[in-house]
Amino acid sequence: MVDLRVDLCGIALSNPVIPASGTFGYGNEFREFYDPNILGTFSFKGTTREPRFGNPTPRIAECTAGMINAVGLQNPGIDAVLATELPRLKTFFHKPVIANIGGFSVEDYAYCCEKIDAEPCVGWIEVNISCPNVRHGGMSFGTDPAGAAAVTKAVKAVTTKPVFVKLSPNVTDIVEIAKACEDAGADGISLINTLLGMRIDLARRRPVIANTMGGFSGPAVFPVALRMVYQVAHAVGVPVMGMGGVSSARDVLEMLMAGATAVQVGAANLVNPCACRDIIEDLPVEMERLGISNLRELRI
Amino acid sequence: MQQTTFQVLANRPLTDAVYRMELQGDTTAITRPGQFVNLHIDGCYLRRPISVCDWDGQTLTLIYKVVGEGTRRMAQARKGDTFDLLTGLGNGYTLRGNAPLLLGGGVGIPPLYGLAKRLRAAGKPVTAVLGFNTASEIFLRDEFSALGCRVLVTTADGSAGIPGFVTDALAGLSYDTFYTCGPEPMLRAVYAATVTGGQFSFEERMGCGFGACMGCSCKTVTGYKRICKDGPVLEKEEILW
Numbered sequence: 001m002v003d004l005r006v007d008l009c010g011i012a013l014s015n016p017v018i019p020a021s022g023t024f025g026y027g028n029e030f031r032e033f034y035d036p037n038i039l040g041t042f043s044f045k046g047t048t049r050e051p052r053f054g055n056p057t058p059r060i061a062e063c064t065a066g067m068i069n070a071v072g073l074q075n076p077g078i079d080a081v082l083a084t085e086l087p088r089l090k091t092f093f094h095k096p097v098i099a100n101i102g103g104f105s106v107e108d109y110a111y112c113c114e115k116i117d118a119e120p121c122v123g124w125i126e127v128n129i130s131c132p133n134v135r136h137g138g139m140s141f142g143t144d145p146a147g148a149a150a151v152t153k154a155v156k157a158v159t160t161k162p163v164f165v166k167l168s169p170n171v172t173d174i175v176e177i178a179k180a181c182e183d184a185g186a187d188g189i190s191l192i193n194t195l196l197g198m199r200i201d202l203a204r205r206r207p208v209i210a211n212t213m214g215g216f217s218g219p220a221v222f223p224v225a226l227r228m229v230y231q232v233a234h235a236v237g238v239p240v241m242g243m244g245g246v247s248s249a250r251d252v253l254e255m256l257m258a259g260a261t262a263v264q265v266g267a268a269n270l271v272n273p274c275a276c277r278d279i280i281e282d283l284p285v286e287m288e289r290l291g292i293s294n295l296r297e298l299r300i
Numbered sequence: 301m302q303q304t305t306f307q308v309l310a311n312r313p314l315t316d317a318v319y320r321m322e323l324q325g326d327t328t329a330i331t332r333p334g335q336f337v338n339l340h341i342d343g344c345y346l347r348r349p350i351s352v353c354d355w356d357g358q359t360l361t362l363i364y365k366v367v368g369e370g371t372r373r374m375a376q377a378r379k380g381d382t383f384d385l386l387t388g389l390g391n392g393y394t395l396r397g398n399a400p401l402l403l404g405g406g407v408g409i410p411p412l413y414g415l416a417k418r419l420r421a422a423g424k425p426v427t428a429v430l431g432f433n434t435a436s437e438i439f440l441r442d443e444f445s446a447l448g449c450r451v452l453v454t455t456a457d458g459s460a461g462i463p464g465f466v467t468d469a470l471a472g473l474s475y476d477t478f479y480t481c482g483p484e485p486m487l488r489a490v491y492a493a494t495v496t497g498g499q500f501s502f503e504e505r506m507g508c509g510f511g512a513c514m515g516c517s518c519k520t521v522t523g524y525k526r527i528c529k530d531g532p533v534l535e536k537e538e539i540l541w
Contacts, residue, residue: 059516
């Protein structure tokens, strides 16, 4: 019998598989496909201080082995999430959830995290300083060590929950940013957010995405994500949640070997709503095949 | 919503670019005309949302236009091939009215066929206005007639039926509600030209097709809606252009 359990900042997960923020809503849409309680946990839709519609459509473009999205942090805002989404989530999900928080200023992040701190159903906060689809804030904090540290510090000051900072791959040296977050008190690092990308509609001679550019994700980005997880996990002392193109149990094992403590699955949920269920079912099979008995000491 | 495998029974062209695919599988998740399915196509990362033309207990009919790589691959499918489908997606049309008018343009017409069939089964007199670019692109006209619908065809180039667009066929038609599906310029024209409430089916580029990614959101009078989950059918009075 193989052991799928992992520990994420003192909270036990029954397995390391976690749907990534922005691909799983607040969990509700997936209930018709499988029971979300089989997941390690999930990271809910990036939530901001104010409600947001996001960017104009089209927001989606297909790519070889991946997709571009430019949703632009559409969400109902922290108050509606606390008043409506989390009470509903609690009726069907009985594990601690990851609260993903977006923002446009240091104060925004702190405001939301302070509010979410009172929620017992939230196990961890994941601070998104890496959204490529919003003009101000978002990724600008994640591309500068000082900005990343400032957000981290402000959030840590208002919550006792473990704080993961979600990093952008659209930087020259992601290790430098990760270290700045760790130094500022981050309890963990999540990476990677999407890679800035673009497609052009040949017939119309204009970008497919209304916002011109968007975040590229899917299996095509997996090697880049894996490399960055490896670099960061070997440079910081805090746990890492690895993500980027993960689509199979074998991808999960690669991420764990690269140094991740838990693994998020993003775009795969959109093309196969049962992707995470399938991965969780496949993991023991792959582990048996590879002679792996537990997932806690895989780092190479 | 359901994820299930369908097997192709037949797949043949109706016009140069429009194909009709019959599939066999579990259709229980499809409950209303105007819903859609999302097909996984080998070689394409994202699924392809295709409106349900018609269905019964075992079979599903899709009518689609070849417009890109995904539909090109669909057109190559042979009898016996299988597709992984998400079925029963979207809200679909709500059946109402005693004198319904159906207005369809191009590949917006197929979902109106399943609707017309159910309206006719409920004993309603159905008028269907089917708009095409040109005579050679006409499809489903005879099938609507066979249901007992009054059928009016329009062509943009005047090569068959009433010259012009579906809205050019409205003069003299009496109806107490309408249902429409087609390209957005047509929907806008229908919105302006109709005198009753009605239901509009919209199209948008989708990521997932089941409400998770927020890729296909739109603003409405009643708030933000996801075309894939809260739509694709919107009531006339909630539309914000």
